Amino acid sequence: MAIRRPSIADLKRGDPRAWRWFVNEFGSAVTGYARKFGHPDPEEVTGSTLEAIARRIATFEGGHAELRSFVFSIAHARIVDDVRKRSRRQQVDVDWASQPSLETTDMGIESSDPDLVAALDQMPDELKHMLHLRYVEGLSTKETARAIGKSEVATRVALSRGMAKLRAVLESSSSHEEVES
Amino acid sequence: MSRISRRSLTARLEALRVETPLDDAFADDLAARLQSLAIAASFEVGVKKGRLRRKFVAVIGSVGVIGWIGVTGAAASVGLAATGNFPAPIQDVVSNVFDVVGIDVPASDDDVEQVPVEPDVESPAIDDEDVTIETTVPIETTVPIDEDVPVETTLPDDDTDSLEADGEDTPTPSTRPGSSGNTPAVTAPGQVGSPGNSGNTPAVTAPGQVGKDDEEDKPSVTAPGQTKNDDKPSVTAPGQVGKDDEEDKPSVTAPGQTKKDDDESSSPGQSGSAPGQANKSDDESSNPGKSGDAPGRTKKNED
Numbered sequence: 001m002a003i004r005r006p007s008i009a010d011l012k013r014g015d016p017r018a019w020r021w022f023v024n025e026f027g028s029a030v031t032g033y034a035r036k037f038g039h040p041d042p043e044e045v046t047g048s049t050l051e052a053i054a055r056r057i058a059t060f061e062g063g064h065a066e067l068r069s070f071v072f073s074i075a076h077a078r079i080v081d082d083v084r085k086r087s088r089r090q091q092v093d094v095d096w097a098s099q100p101s102l103e104t105t106d107m108g109i110e111s112s113d114p115d116l117v118a119a120l121d122q123m124p125d126e127l128k129h130m131l132h133l134r135y136v137e138g139l140s141t142k143e144t145a146r147a148i149g150k151s152e153v154a155t156r157v158a159l160s161r162g163m164a165k166l167r168a169v170l171e172s173s174s175s176h177e178e179v180e181s
Numbered sequence: 182m183s184r185i186s187r188r189s190l191t192a193r194l195e196a197l198r199v200e201t202p203l204d205d206a207f208a209d210d211l212a213a214r215l216q217s218l219a220i221a222a223s224f225e226v227g228v229k230k231g232r233l234r235r236k237f238v239a240v241i242g243s244v245g246v247i248g249w250i251g252v253t254g255a256a257a258s259v260g261l262a263a264t265g266n267f268p269a270p271i272q273d274v275v276s277n278v279f280d281v282v283g284i285d286v287p288a289s290d291d292d293v294e295q296v297p298v299e300p301d302v303e304s305p306a307i308d309d310e311d312v313t314i315e316t317t318v319p320i321e322t323t324v325p326i327d328e329d330v331p332v333e334t335t336l337p338d339d340d341t342d343s344l345e346a347d348g349e350d351t352p353t354p355s356t357r358p359g360s361s362g363n364t365p366a367v368t369a370p371g372q373v374g375s376p377g378n379s380g381n382t383p384a385v386t387a388p389g390q391v392g393k394d395d396e397e398d399k400p401s402v403t404a405p406g407q408t409k410n411d412d413k414p415s416v417t418a419p420g421q422v423g424k425d426d427e428e429d430k431p432s433v434t435a436p437g438q439t440k441k442d443d444d445e446s447s448s449p450g451q452s453g454s455a456p457g458q459a460n461k462s463d464d465e466s467s468n469p470g471k472s473g474d475a476p477g478r479t480k481k482n483e484d
Contacts, residue, residue: 014220020212027203027211036199046203047211054218058226116193135194167185174185 008067011057019054026050026068029137030075036132037079045082049075069143072133076147119169127162134159262286 005025006018030049034042052074053060053067060070120128126148134144134155145155203211261267262275269289276288 011219012223014216014223016212016216019216019219020208022215023203023208023212027208031203032199036197043203043207050211050215051218054215055222057219058222113193113196116197131194132197135191136198138195138198163187163190167187167190170185170190 005064008057008060008063012060022053023050026053026071030071033072033075033132033137034079036136037083037129039079039082045075045078049078065140065143066146068139069146072137072139072143073147073149076129076133115170115173116166119166119173122169123162123165127158130155130158131162131166265289265291 004021006015006021010018011022027046027050030046031042034045039045049071053071060067062070120131123131130144130148130150133139133147134141139147141156141159142152144159145152148155150158258275262272262279263286265272265287267275267289272287272289276286276291279286
């Protein structure tokens, strides 16, 4: 059953219905976002991200667009931090090692478009996050810039170049397939 | 080589979105936890706001108090500097500093004009050599006398009279009632104390008597009469008549004294004239101040 979208004031007031809507609205999105970028515990990222939002909701100012950017910026920061910690420790975690890689998990196996996933893998991480937030999660360019922590102009330019590069990769791959066939 | 449009690429990217539905139990637990956190965060924000408000008020109050202290200190410093009450080195520094901005502040070596303080009340200058203070208590005695009984009043010689005028011993003439003298005037019933009596004696007036006096309204406090005529500020004993040529000189007149003065507005009790007495200051023969009639000196009345 769809829950009517509450206001930000309802969230600040601690309305249970509002927070239930919040979990449904952003929980699955953050979990998918974390899972797609290879985090070993996407639900932990989701829980910590939404808790951070709840702690700061009293001082939050803005509407639903700003709240969406706020949620994904926190999720992005947590994912990036965990990835950096993992690479810095040079430590092989059994669970992480047993986990399939990013490409094989979300974008390789479960995705119905392996060419696109492969093309995305060739992009830098920051551009990959931008493309995901802007086109997969459906954030606006401004919201994406806010979540990534870049300026709107830089984000717009990066997205344009990333789309061009992605299209070139896809076209080249398709031409190779045609030649092979 | 096939061309990929931007729109088709965007659609393919959107298709990558994977909905990962959360477990209901996990979602409910997470929602309850988030709700509690939000309420706690709102409460903390309210507390912080109140704390900030109190801090703001405290800061404003402190600034106000410090401001008042500063203003008061500055005013006191300016006052001390203006009156030259600072220590010499500080006064010099302050004087130099104020001199730069055109304010004249005395330096330590400048003499500050002292304004003499004048007393509000002029105190009479009393020359101890010329003034004799007589301390004789004026006596006013009114003896009821029965009309049928002849009155014979004998006043004893008063050895206590020690009024001296200019250091001379006063004779003790015997006087009759109504005459000039310093004896207490005893008037029989029906008698009238004649005016002109030297009223230096306490008046003893019987009922029915009429004490005739120029100043009947004045209190009849009469002491042994002495008349003093002196240009100097005089202190006249009770009953004395002080003649003072200088109006401006202050005089101290005891109760019952009469001061010869143009000022008629002598206060009650200073006239020195009792009923039956008269101010005899102009009479040359009486020699004011030296009347020689000792107060209370009375010889037995022949009547």
